[in-house]
Amino acid sequence: MTDTTRPRDPLADDAPAHSRLLLRMAHLRLTEEDVAAVRALAARPDLDWGAFLEAAAWHKLLPLIGRHVDRHRLDRKAGELPAFPYPWVFTGAYLANRARNQGLSDEFGRVFDALSAAGLRFAVRKGFSLGEGEYSDPALRRIADLDVLLSRDDARAAHEVLLRLGYIQGRVAEDGERIEPYSRETQAFWKMNLSNQLPYRKPGGRPDITDFNVDICHDIFQKKSGVSAAAGELLDRAVPVVLCGAPAWEPAPDDRLLDLCSHLHKEATSLHFIEDRQDLQLSKFLDLALVAGACEDDAWQRFLKRVAAVGGEEIVYYALHFTSVLYPDCVPERVLTALRPEDTDYLEVYGSLDGQSARWEQPFLERLFNARRHTSGTVSTVPLR
DSSP, X not given: XXXXXXXXXXXXXXXXXXXXXXXXXXXXXXXXXXXXXXXXXXXXXXXXXXXXXXXXXXXXXXXXXXXHHHHTTTTSOBTTBOOOSSHXXXXXXXXXXXXXXXXXXXXXXXXXXXXXXXXXXXXXXXXXXXXXXXXXXXXXXXXXXXXXXXXXXXXXXXXXXXXXXTOEEEEEOTTXXXXXXXXXXXXXXXXXXXXXXXXXXXXXXXXXXXXXXXXXXXXXXXXXXXXXXXXXXXXXXXXXXXXXXXXXXXXXXXXHHHHHHHHHHHHHHOHHHHHTTOSOOHHHHHHHHHHHHTOOHHHHHHHHHHHHHHTOHHHHHHHHHHHHHHSTTSSOHHHHHHHOOSOXXXXXEEOGGGTOOEEOSSOHHHHHTOTTGGGGOOOOOOOOO
């Protein structure tokens, strides 16, 4: 597959060097030109390596940076250009993520087997579907949980399966050794606002896996979005795959791209994710860019029909528009034109799904790389506790 996610540098020349360096490295493969640009940026005296490390971790790109450091020998000097300092921090993150994801894979493969044995239909969203698919290396992508698409009618049966496997719906206790049930307040908030079940967790029992987390979703759009693509229909279209060493399913290509657009929009605009500093992360845009970049003309035509069928134009345009800012070659302009609503003012608004709309003061690129913007104050929401 041709790597169509090669970004030009949309940041201004006076943008912080660490931001420009991270964006330059935020794709799967580096050309010789990329490596030269990376080394030149890394040699700048104004580069703040602490800020670069924080940004790479915040954007969940440390494992990818680590592989670039190893593959392109960025841990060594090149003529007069210096090497990356403390390269073991980056390569160590890559190797540690490989071990962690292997542990997750072993556990989630058992979950797939148990769901299948119970006769339940399910499809795997994001996570290992991307890691073993587009990334072709599960170690590159930081995976937090197992996202499973499941019909609401099967929720009780899936609940019993997960209970037998040692999962409960709750959060990790302060001691890190057990899972405690969610508060009634959190349960009420979740039921009212989200299309997912409360997450199922069980202790991981190892330093790199605090807990195993299974997130069951019944609709890839949020309840208050006015758009719906329910699991039952999506499962009818799902395709068989092998993930985590076990037979499984993933959404059909059109639905998979639609799901990634909905997911990016939800987290970029929801107060819960904004206040948890998970709203804008380069890794999410890279996920979407990789899947979108692999679409041929006929796939885009099918996708546009799918978006129109569910009425998701504004949500999809939001996700693809901002992704194309960072990865301009991944979405054809004709696709963006076909999706673009007459009024694009909503692109700078957040909190609408929470009933507390507000407007960003900073433009997209500035807030994407501003690690301190979350401290400026947003309307509070109900935390998971």
